[in-house]
Amino acid sequence: MTRTGKTALITGASSGIGAEFAAALAARGDDLVLVARSLPRLEALAAHLSQRHGVRVEVIGQDLTAPDAAARVTEELAARGLSIDVLVNNAGFGSAGRFEDLGVEREHDQLMVNVVALAGLTRRLIPDMLERGGGEIVNVASTAAFQPSPYFATYSSGKAFVLNFSLSLWSEYRGRGIKVLAVCPGPTETPFFETVGTRDAALGRMGSATAVVRSALRALERNRGYVVPGAQNFAAAHLMPRRPRTLVARIAKFVTRAVEDGGRPIDEMAAAA
Template sequence: MITGASSGIGLAFAHALAARGADLILVARSGDKLNSLARELVHCHGILARALVADLTESGAASDVHARASALGLTPNIVINNAGFATHGHFDTLSLERQLDEISLNCRAVVELTHAALPAMLNQGEGSIINVASTAALQPLPYMAIYGATKAFVLSFSEALWQEYRARGVRVLAVCPGATDTAFFDVVGAAEAGVGTRMATDTVVNASLQALDRGQSHVVPGGANRMLGLLPRILPRQTILQIVANMLRPRHQGSM
């Protein structure tokens, strides 16, 4: 089961796992995109692919989509919590409702779907949960404060579960990609942010699946990203905040 499967990293996970012969449950809000993707994957790889449309910002939606899959006899043994979005701008000027939806999708939906999926995995004595966090989890993000905080939650939550369940056959991995070649920054209204070269989605997915196979608790794809991730451990926190603020400061008003 892949959330946010219709684009970006979620789409790359769908193609990579289909190529490995995995049957897929594709979850996103766009029914047209999901159904088109499901048909493509079935045609190209001969797998089973089922599209389940859901708005995971809604309370209970993630639990419900797992129940819908189970009712179809499609209880997943791999769950990839990829769906998420960010807001960019001064915290006080951003829509509170939008930021609360951001928390719901980035955090609550991850918790709900993980909680729904774990019992069957534990009964089987095996299973995998991949939660897509971000290098944003490694330090606070001025002007993207809610996004950074939600991804820090995902990283902490995932690593705690890694320790809780690894002896019971369930692998949990937090993926912390840096800037990736998706529409993320365009959608969030931060296309001008100084985030450097963007990594290919396939590179992120391959690093993630390799880390899962090795039983890691988290992975930061890319050597440059791993080096940058070490800076908060070396430099004073206020220095890091100033650097990040200079990268992400809105260049114009009217950010999302």
């Protein structure tokens, strides 16, 4: 296999969509830097991908809830002499249930991972990409980014940030050598729903992480700005009326109230949207 000469950094790479991104990018010949909290799982994946595809795979164990997580990751990259050509901000987790029942610290940590670490890594890596004349950034959002989602308030609002942040940068860096993509998957077969006990929270048919990554890489190559993998997910994301917003929020409550009725709040770390 011919190596591309590119190095891709993937957060939340130990399972789910992150692991699929790692496999796909290694298969095309990219060297990898895998970032997650779980070092044993990262090291096992790194050994497998390196042996199978003949690429260099580095691992960095980092808790992305830490306020200085982005700084620590980039300092480690500098210490190892690594430059990043492809950034995949995939790490994230979600919570669902009545807002007053959700843990305060857990909601804070969710925003630190889904929003703060994502924006921080992007900000720290873009200058080097510009200096070298190009780069690619993939931010994993969700179909939840397209409208308010009662019982998923923190999660959907964080993903709305990811979508708008990505599209803003996509427009800003067009013509400057950097491609930016927001990936907005619907319910996906990942560890996200492992301990829920019911799949009512999935709000739709489950897709595969492999299909999500395949769709994302096609869209990235075409510099589309964002992509919603799957026709059903695309329709759900785009066909709901956008105004008035209060009506949209009330409609969304009827869609998501299965979470409340089920009485089982989701609070599961996942390397997926």
